[in-house]
Amino acid sequence: MGRLVPLCWLVAIGFALAGLYIGFFVAPTDRTQGDAYRIIFIHVPTAWMSMLLYLVMAFWAGIGWAFNARMASVVARSIAPTGAMFTFLALWTGAFWGKPTWGTWWVWDARLTTELILLFLYLGYISLVNAIDDRRRADQAGALLALVGSINVPIIYFSVIWWNTLHQGATISMTAAPKMADTMLTAMLLMTVACWAYAFAVVFTRARAMTLEREVHTDWVGDLVGRTAGGK
């Protein structure tokens, strides 16, 4: 796992550079939105990751709870800050995109509200596991909350859509251009790969740190720390 981290960083940086280059210099200017649409290359991949990572987190937390697999719980807890960051980035870039195109930073639109609630779910999970001192209890309570949240995500999603359609019509449509140019799609896919690789790198690193912290009383951690300390 540790050996994969530099590779993941390499892929993340390489693909991000390629994706950003194609997105900002190669992809054509959009007819209706001008150059403002280019934030899509960050916005859409982060939004995808935010939703996917919540499900992955709930999955590993559930595995950790059901089979008492400590490593799975560690992975779940490592994913949470990254997922929250992607959710925040999706909202942030969305605000930057909304200002020039819709003329406002924020609308209580179905998608925006759902994403905001997703951020709250992440924050709730992180606060709960951090508030509980007992590690086992924190893992299990977090797992229960993450699973309940993952059941609730579709409910929240649909409730928000129905609520929105009652009050205001479809003032905002996510389809900027009828059909995406090939270069745009390429740039977006490259950025998605970069986000994946970044998530892997960060989660692995965090999981390693967390494991070392948890197993600090064991011999193998002592050996590891002694060796690196002696090596210096």
Place this chain on the structure above:
Amino acid sequence: MSQAHDQPAASAVSWWGVLGAVVARDLKLASRRRTDALLPLAFFVVAISLFPLGVGPEPRMLQDMGAGVVWVCALLAAMLSVTSLFALDLSDGSLEQMLLAPHNAVALALAKCLGHWLLTGLPLIVAAPLVGLSFGLSGPALLALVGGLLLGTPILSLLGALGAALTLGLRSSGMLVILIVLPLATPALIFGAGAVATVQSGQSAAGHFSLLGALLIVTALGAPAAIAAALRISTE
């Protein structure tokens, strides 16, 4: 605890017996501490009366936001009162005894929620038409408000109890419950306040009530088991 396991008669208490006994116990405890029991209702009324003071007494605006304000305050009243739902039983040790007894923990969880709803949800529903009237809501709108609260406040009690069980005995459990539960409670809020808005615009709110009812059924089926699991995790 060993005594409970040795007595086969104890497990003969039915599911409904556990439910009734725990609800009766919570009601009796509340009747001995009447001021405590009335606090959520007082909070509800005070919090609602702050809104006209804050946003101004424009009747048209108050009419539009009345239902939403009532719903948000009901949500907050439920979340603030729910922290003491298990905390007292935990501090005097009775919660552990109830979990150790060979009864169904799911029945215990459901009974706790039912007790909480009877003590906080029901008074709010009774008070809701009065505060709704002060916001200038019409008759049909008040009816939709009460109907929505009847279906919605049990959901708040169930979700709040889950948050309370997860945060049992933690330092800042009050704020945590609010942070954890509010995202989960948004559907109830949306459909509850939405029902009143639809009635106000002259349409039928049947769809909203159906969705609220469906939410209540799903929550009532799932939450007690989750609360029981959370109690076991927290008291382990």
